[in-house]
Amino acid sequence: GQQVMQIPQYQHVQEGEDFTTYCNSSTTLSNIQWYKQRPGGHPVFLIQLVKSGEVKKQKRLTFQFGEAKKNSSLHITATQTTDVGTYFCAGRTGGFKTIFGAGTRLFVKA
Amino acid sequence: GAGVSQSPSNKVTEKGKDVELRCDPISGHTALYWYRQSLGQGLEFLIYFQGNSAPDKSGLPSDRFSAERTGGSVSTLTIQRTQQEDSAVYLCASRLASGTVDTEAFFGQGTRLTVV
Numbered sequence: 001g002q003q004v005m006q007i008p009q010y011q012h013v014q015e016g017e018d019f020t021t022y023c024n025s026s027t028t029l030s031n032i033q034w035y036k037q038r039p040g041g042h043p044v045f046l047i048q049l050v051k052s053g054e055v056k057k058q059k060r061l062t063f064q065f066g067e068a069k070k071n072s073s074l075h076i077t078a079t080q081t082t083d084v085g086t087y088f089c090a091g092r093t094g095g096f097k098t099i100f101g102a103g104t105r106l107f108v109k110a
Numbered sequence: 111g112a113g114v115s116q117s118p119s120n121k122v123t124e125k126g127k128d129v130e131l132r133c134d135p136i137s138g139h140t141a142l143y144w145y146r147q148s149l150g151q152g153l154e155f156l157i158y159f160q161g162n163s164a165p166d167k168s169g170l171p172s173d174r175f176s177a178e179r180t181g182g183s184v185s186t187l188t189i190q191r192t193q194q195e196d197s198a199v200y201l202c203a204s205r206l207a208s209g210t211v212d213t214e215a216f217f218g219q220g221t222r223l224t225v226v
Contacts, residue, residue: 033214042201045214088153090215097166098215100145102152
């Protein structure tokens, strides 16, 4: 079936280091969204990418959508303790169904 | 309402009992999703409703799980004969969904279910 794979599952970084999480789909995606879930909270929308090869930035966060629209990445430059949480990608395939990746849990050590 | 509302926020139930979890989506949102999240884990898709179309039930783990959405608004997730492995946070999300550009999915705070 359709799957959205996300790696790594966990990442421990020292504050100030960079962090990247990757999302790969077995099928072409109509769009991809990224969400952040703080510990104890619920997922909150960060951004949506629609176009092939699209790159968007939010301060220290850079989001990319692959040329084939099957993969995406989220890169955080110079992590801070406030970046702690789980980052999910969510891809829309055929129809209206959105499939979430399993998430990458980011730990930042001060 | 202002956001997605789920009730109850916490539910402790005895093994073998039935439970009902409720989700009030944002008014006008056509798509509604149920997910399950075990402690420290990712989101497990359960079921998806879109407008008047037949729901996508492909994620329901067993026939003990069922869900309905009345009048295209409120949704209820029912778990019959609960088992300890059903313990998790059950999250509901709603969104507008049309064309190729979606609006963001808004999540409720979730219902934490504990089966003892």
